[in-house]
Amino acid sequence: MAFKLTILGCSSATPTLYRHSSAQILNVNERLFLIDCGEGAQIQMRKYHIKFQRIDHIFISHLHGDHYLGLMGLLFTFHLLGRTKEIHLYANADLKKIIDLQIEISKAKLFYPLIFHPIDDTVVNEIYSNNRISVTTFPLDHRIPTVGFLFKEKEKERKIDKEKIQVLEIPLEEFEKIKKGADFLDKNSGRLYKNSYLTFPNTAPVSYAYCSDTGYTESYLSVIKDVDLLYHEATFMQDKLDNAREKFHCTAIDAATIAAKANAGQLMLGHYSARYDDLNPLLREAKTVFENTLLAEDGLDMIIE
Amino acid sequence: MAFKLTILGCSSATPTLYRHSSAQILNVNERLFLIDCGEGAQIQMRKYHIKFQRIDHIFISHLHGDHYLGLMGLLFTFHLLGRTKEIHLYANADLKKIIDLQIEISKAKLFYPLIFHPIDDTVVNEIYSNNRISVTTFPLDHRIPTVGFLFKEKEKERKIDKEKIQVLEIPLEEFEKIKKGADFLDKNSGRLYKNSYLTFPNTAPVSYAYCSDTGYTESYLSVIKDVDLLYHEATFMQDKLDNAREKFHCTAIDAATIAAKANAGQLMLGHYSARYDDLNPLLREAKTVFENTLLAEDGLDMIIE
Numbered sequence: 001m002a003f004k005l006t007i008l009g010c011s012s013a014t015p016t017l018y019r020h021s022s023a024q025i026l027n028v029n030e031r032l033f034l035i036d037c038g039e040g041a042q043i044q045m046r047k048y049h050i051k052f053q054r055i056d057h058i059f060i061s062h063l064h065g066d067h068y069l070g071l072m073g074l075l076f077t078f079h080l081l082g083r084t085k086e087i088h089l090y091a092n093a094d095l096k097k098i099i100d101l102q103i104e105i106s107k108a109k110l111f112y113p114l115i116f117h118p119i120d121d122t123v124v125n126e127i128y129s130n131n132r133i134s135v136t137t138f139p140l141d142h143r144i145p146t147v148g149f150l151f152k153e154k155e156k157e158r159k160i161d162k163e164k165i166q167v168l169e170i171p172l173e174e175f176e177k178i179k180k181g182a183d184f185l186d187k188n189s190g191r192l193y194k195n196s197y198l199t200f201p202n203t204a205p206v207s208y209a210y211c212s213d214t215g216y217t218e219s220y221l222s223v224i225k226d227v228d229l230l231y232h233e234a235t236f237m238q239d240k241l242d243n244a245r246e247k248f249h250c251t252a253i254d255a256a257t258i259a260a261k262a263n264a265g266q267l268m269l270g271h272y273s274a275r276y277d278d279l280n281p282l283l284r285e286a287k288t289v290f291e292n293t294l295l296a297e298d299g300l301d302m303i304i305e
Numbered sequence: 306m307a308f309k310l311t312i313l314g315c316s317s318a319t320p321t322l323y324r325h326s327s328a329q330i331l332n333v334n335e336r337l338f339l340i341d342c343g344e345g346a347q348i349q350m351r352k353y354h355i356k357f358q359r360i361d362h363i364f365i366s367h368l369h370g371d372h373y374l375g376l377m378g379l380l381f382t383f384h385l386l387g388r389t390k391e392i393h394l395y396a397n398a399d400l401k402k403i404i405d406l407q408i409e410i411s412k413a414k415l416f417y418p419l420i421f422h423p424i425d426d427t428v429v430n431e432i433y434s435n436n437r438i439s440v441t442t443f444p445l446d447h448r449i450p451t452v453g454f455l456f457k458e459k460e461k462e463r464k465i466d467k468e469k470i471q472v473l474e475i476p477l478e479e480f481e482k483i484k485k486g487a488d489f490l491d492k493n494s495g496r497l498y499k500n501s502y503l504t505f506p507n508t509a510p511v512s513y514a515y516c517s518d519t520g521y522t523e524s525y526l527s528v529i530k531d532v533d534l535l536y537h538e539a540t541f542m543q544d545k546l547d548n549a550r551e552k553f554h555c556t557a558i559d560a561a562t563i564a565a566k567a568n569a570g571q572l573m574l575g576h577y578s579a580r581y582d583d584l585n586p587l588l589r590e591a592k593t594v595f596e597n598t599l600l601a602e603d604g605l606d607m608i609i610e
Contacts, residue, residue: 014382017351021378039378040345046322063410069378073326073344076370077319094410101406105368105399107449144412 003028003151003206003304005229008044010270010296012235012249013066015039019298021066022212022271024231025050026151028133034058035149035210041070042077048299053083057128059135060091061212062146068095072102075110083112090127092145093118121145124223138223140214142248148211150224158199168193208304211258212271215248221262229304230264231296233271234282240273252282256289270296308333308456308511308609310534313349315575315601317540317554318371320344324603326371327517327576329536330355331456333438339363340454340515346375347382353604358388362433364440365396366517367451373400377407380415388417395432395440397450398423426450429528443528445519447553453516455528463504473498513609516563517576520553526567534609535569536601538576539587545578557587561594575601
């Protein structure tokens with residue numbers, strides 16, 4: 001199973017003509033997870049042909065406007081499109097106050113259940129799990145409560161070696177147990193076949209971490225260790241290190257340092273200051289520390305494997 | 306003095322790929338008045354080269370999301386761009402609660418004074434006036450408190466007939482009085498020259514009315530009488546008249562009927578339902594009632610004279 005990531009916005013506080021505020025879609029087998037929802041996210045979704053109604057879960061990292069101001073419009077649009085299916089929203093508890101106030105004032109009533117899951121930003125916490133993936137939050141170091149998200153595929157069942165199954169005439173009802181790691185006892189011969197003899201390992205589980213916004217901290221290295229793709233904020237270049245520290249943001253080199261120390265497979269930079277038109281200097285700086293780095297840009301589609 | 310109108314968005318409740326939510330800029334001698342501020346308005350302003358910092362006055366018709374959800378992001382952007390000049394915001398009092406809650410939760414502090422002017426939506430009321438124009442609100446008929454806006458240039462001073470001024474050797478200090486309508490008494494000859502002999506009438510004052518959202522009502526005809534340009538919502542075509550009535554919206558024919566009865570110079574349709582890709586059928590319907598009609602579209606620039 002691959003994860004497909006689509007960037008809807010990768011600007012920091014002020015959107016620019018070419019970069020919307022933070023928002024992205026993680027597609028896991030055609031179930032869509034929306035991560036942050038900056039202003040204009042719903043229009044970006046139309047532009048990039050995202051099927052709105054496949055979104056059931058929305059994750060908001062923190063309550064700075066550039067990470068959630070597109071949410072209210074999207075919630076109204078779901079309603080106007082006739083949605084009846086639940087939406088699960090994971091965010092700081094205060095977001096519920098903002099939503100409730102606006103629904104009350106506009107005298108709206110959403111057709112669908114909006115199920116709010118407040119996030120505890122002080123601990124590492126698995127906040128969602130299905131049979132395929134889990135989502136874990138971890139504290140980031142920002143001016144207001146902020147979390148990162150780790151999307152991780154679950155350990156996959158081993159693959160049966162079909163040739164051996166045929167030769168040994170293993171009955172169908174044993175398959176599920178063997179996939180889960182059981183050995184096989186051949187009752188006719190009395191011989192025990194080890195699971196490792198009957199199966200292949202499956203492909204490694206895929207993982208994706210989203211870290212925005214945060215000052216430089218190594219507190220979450222252990223959580224995102226060995227992640228396949230790390231999206232990390234890189235608001236500034238190194239000559240603005242003081243700005244970064246003061247505002248609890250990172251430089252491109254900070255992001256690359258985190259990627260290196262976490263042994264990430266790949267790093268995607270994002271959340272750029274509006275001052276940068278050309279992002280290649282940020283990429284070059286990051287690459288001096290972590291070679292396998294790329295730039296997020298609006299509309300970028302990427303398979304994570 | 307001409308008014309220049311720029312349409313930033315003209316969709317109804319759900320934005321589409323080509324039509325943003327309601328927002329427009331009225332440029333009066335390079336002072337910019339923002340009328341409604343749907344999601345994405347600030348990005349549209351960048352696209353259409355609107356100089357953000359020339360906006361000092363913002364008018365919000367009502368608190369349905371498609372008319373104000375772009376405001377919070379714009380207010381934050383003013384702050385991040387270092388604005389220190391006052392912003393005057395005219396809207397239903399509840400908008401202040403929405404803004405205050407979001408500022409509090411994001412632990413932001415705006416650098417500039419945000420001066421809130423609550424609108425009384427039950428009466429016709431002049432809410433703003435400078436030496437050039439006045440802005441008047443009037444009640445519309447919608448599901449929640451909603452007002453229309455009339456922007457009206459003030460009666461202009463008469464133009465002096467320079468030839469007569471020279472011949473009669475009228476002293477400079479008399480000019481202002483004559484412009485304001487005074488006659489001139491020539492002390493040497495004892496002769497009185499009537500103002501109408503010394504001056505020409507100036508061009509007629511320009512006016513612009515914004516009516517969105519509203520069901521069909523003739524209650525504001527007297528307020529917008531003889532307006533040069535009427536922007537009127539036309540959410541539906543006539544075959545959806547029942548929808549329009551039920552939802553307190555208008556059809557294109559309703560809008561045209563209002564334009565005709567108000568003796569408007571020109572009608573601009575807007576606030577279209579997202580169901581219409583091609584808007585020409587709406588235009589054709591409106592023109593059966595009021596010929597001088599045009600369609601709003603995102604990015605349209607228009608001089609009102």
